[in-house]
Amino acid sequence: MNFSKLSQSFKMSIKSIMGNKGRSALTMLGIIIGVASVIILTGIGEGATSTINDSLAEMGTKLITVSMSRGGWGGSTRTVSIDSMQEFLDENPDLVEAMSPSMSGNVLLKVGNENTYTSLTAYDSTYADIKDPKIQSGRFISEFDITHRSYVCIVGTYIVQEYFGGMDPVGETIKLNGRQFKVVGVYEEKGNSTETSQDNAVTIPYTTAMRFLKNKNITTYYFSAATEESVEAAVNSLESYITNKLGTDTGFTVSSVAEIMDTLDEITGTMTTMLAGIAAISLVVGGIGIMNIMTVSVSERTREIGIRKAIGARTTDILTQFLVESTIISAMGGVVGIVFGVGVGQLVCTLISMQFVTKPSMVMLSFFFSLFIGIFFGIAPAKKAAKLHPIDALRSE
Amino acid sequence: MIRLENITKIYQMGDTEVRALDGVSIHIKPHEFVSIIGPSGSGKSTLMNMIGCLDVPTGGRYWIDGVEGSKMTDNQLADLRNRKIGFIFQQYNLLNKLSALENVELPLIYRGIPAAEREAMAKRALERVGLIDKIHHKPTELSGGQQQRVSVARALSANPSLILADEPTGALDSKSGVEIMQMLHDLHADGNTVVIITHDLNIAKQAERIITIRDGKITSDIDNKNDRADATNVKGSDIGDNENGKTADLDADLKENEEKEKYIHDLLENTSSGGDAE
Ligand SMILES: Nc1ncnc2c1ncn2[C@@H]1O[C@H](COP(=O)(O)OP(=O)(O)OP(=O)(O)O)[C@@H](O)[C@H]1O
Ligand SMILES: [Mg+2]
Numbered sequence: 001m002n003f004s005k006l007s008q009s010f011k012m013s014i015k016s017i018m019g020n021k022g023r024s025a026l027t028m029l030g031i032i033i034g035v036a037s038v039i040i041l042t043g044i045g046e047g048a049t050s051t052i053n054d055s056l057a058e059m060g061t062k063l064i065t066v067s068m069s070r071g072g073w074g075g076s077t078r079t080v081s082i083d084s085m086q087e088f089l090d091e092n093p094d095l096v097e098a099m100s101p102s103m104s105g106n107v108l109l110k111v112g113n114e115n116t117y118t119s120l121t122a123y124d125s126t127y128a129d130i131k132d133p134k135i136q137s138g139r140f141i142s143e144f145d146i147t148h149r150s151y152v153c154i155v156g157t158y159i160v161q162e163y164f165g166g167m168d169p170v171g172e173t174i175k176l177n178g179r180q181f182k183v184v185g186v187y188e189e190k191g192n193s194t195e196t197s198q199d200n201a202v203t204i205p206y207t208t209a210m211r212f213l214k215n216k217n218i219t220t221y222y223f224s225a226a227t228e229e230s231v232e233a234a235v236n237s238l239e240s241y242i243t244n245k246l247g248t249d250t251g252f253t254v255s256s257v258a259e260i261m262d263t264l265d266e267i268t269g270t271m272t273t274m275l276a277g278i279a280a281i282s283l284v285v286g287g288i289g290i291m292n293i294m295t296v297s298v299s300e301r302t303r304e305i306g307i308r309k310a311i312g313a314r315t316t317d318i319l320t321q322f323l324v325e326s327t328i329i330s331a332m333g334g335v336v337g338i339v340f341g342v343g344v345g346q347l348v349c350t351l352i353s354m355q356f357v358t359k360p361s362m363v364m365l366s367f368f369f370s371l372f373i374g375i376f377f378g379i380a381p382a383k384k385a386a387k388l389h390p391i392d393a394l395r396s397e
Numbered sequence: 398m399i400r401l402e403n404i405t406k407i408y409q410m411g412d413t414e415v416r417a418l419d420g421v422s423i424h425i426k427p428h429e430f431v432s433i434i435g436p437s438g439s440g441k442s443t444l445m446n447m448i449g450c451l452d453v454p455t456g457g458r459y460w461i462d463g464v465e466g467s468k469m470t471d472n473q474l475a476d477l478r479n480r481k482i483g484f485i486f487q488q489y490n491l492l493n494k495l496s497a498l499e500n501v502e503l504p505l506i507y508r509g510i511p512a513a514e515r516e517a518m519a520k521r522a523l524e525r526v527g528l529i530d531k532i533h534h535k536p537t538e539l540s541g542g543q544q545q546r547v548s549v550a551r552a553l554s555a556n557p558s559l560i561l562a563d564e565p566t567g568a569l570d571s572k573s574g575v576e577i578m579q580m581l582h583d584l585h586a587d588g589n590t591v592v593i594i595t596h597d598l599n600i601a602k603q604a605e606r607i608i609t610i611r612d613g614k615i616t617s618d619i620d621n622k623n624d625r626a627d628a629t630n631v632k633g634s635d636i637g638d639n640e641n642g643k644t645a646d647l648d649a650d651l652k653e654n655e656e657k658e659k660y661i662h663d664l665l666e667n668t669s670s671g672g673d674a675e
Binding site for chain 2: 004005008015016019303304306307308309310311312313314315316317389390391394
């Protein structure tokens, strides 16, 4: 089999595919649907994964959260003191680099004569080292505020829109549960500045909050791991430290974004593989379609095969001709399927405002897989054609 | 060139067996112009398929240029058909999706001849059969006579030494038939071996040697060199390599001239009556 012959059978195949457009298109359909579904399903899977990962990464990949919970029915919340947590921070500089206690609740907000409930969070000034608080104007809580238990607050954009008419409120005062607070900063918009969004929020120093809310129990601590690699060690270390302090390993959880991301990656990875598997099955079905049509084509073209053999086509010439044909059909189907899959996937994902990810590796994989399908399922009919005896083939109608 | 010895071809049709060829021995020498004549169903096509290495016999042996057929692989047989044999079929057997030029190029493709050279050869062949202005026509856009000329061009494009024609004029009107026969005469004059199968006595008589076949058996093998029909402009009649010794065993019933004429006439009668009987 030399190159000239191969390029010749390529030309002949194209001719025969073009000469039978309707049937060729039908044959391709199986492959098109198969490849397109591989592309769409994996694209959506990957898109969802990266959307989730992006928003998790937004939270900070080094973030570690310690949550205290109530121990059993009616049991009181046991907690580890701020001093103990500070001690952990000081003793493990290679694992963690910042710590902030955190409290949260709802408060009655009063600006002028208007009242509303808003969600309140309280942090240490060190919170800014753990996570960028994203202040658009003014400042975040300062160390001074913490030590002096200042009555200062940072407000969300909903409050700015609703009570200050969009004017910069820094320097103004608001009332929280009847106490006057000075606005020192404004958060960037997080949601859409509506009442139910994250923008209807107020943040105050945790020291102020402890006095103001008359609650000494801190239920949440935020840590920042020293490096992304130390997250796991820091989580383990914190767990045993807290277990030691509390005398039990229940009633609290230590979690990290990295850990959640890993778990999610695993779940979405499995899902993507599963989706790809289902799609691959449709590709195989497409391949069987190719085999079917090629077999029909061989019987329809028995006489042609006979003529070719009579004038000197070798077994391998016929074999290659049919193999090349089925391979071209499925390769064309693969390309159309990829274009179709990417197009439909993009469109659908835009409509439902999701992310769609086309990985070049996936595109290559599905293309070569369809090529393989064409060869694999083309072999049987091609062999059948090649094995025909010239005289029997010539006699057939 | 081709030698068949005691060739049989048996088709098993349920319980009965059909002896399409029954102990046929022929020796076709280079540069001969042989016609094989016989009634319908006598085994002519079967015999041609044997000579052309398209079919394998049930029994007997055959040699092509000294090589025994049964010892050749399928690929060797394919190459042999490709290089040495040019087929002309009654039903033309052209590929309808290809143009005249592409049809003529086909055997050259399988021979592995590069495109440019191939095209030149195919065009030369089409020029020779007078179809140079129709090279891009599909077979369905050509008349029967033109299609058969394309198939003649295809047979001669690869420059084979043996031209095998199975009722080449069978589907043609008499004028086209004469044209095709003229081409075969020309090919013979150029030194090709030509074997033509027919049930038309007028065509058979144009050959140098007439073999008659009935019920799968050779019934006569006659030297017709001196009595060739002059219906056409016969060239190359000077080619004479008929060695009496070798043909003697084959044409045991070599006849005198009048006898021969009578024999063939008888045969013709039989042919038509045989045809009616079918
Ligand atoms: N594939 C086959 N299966 C069974 N019998 C066959 C087959 N091919 C040919 N025969 C039989 O063999 C015999 C010879 O057939 P062949 O085609 O050689 O005849 P022919 O001389 O060419 O006839 P015609 O002039 O009609 O073309 C016939 O009786 C035919 O029925
Ligand atoms: Mg016949």
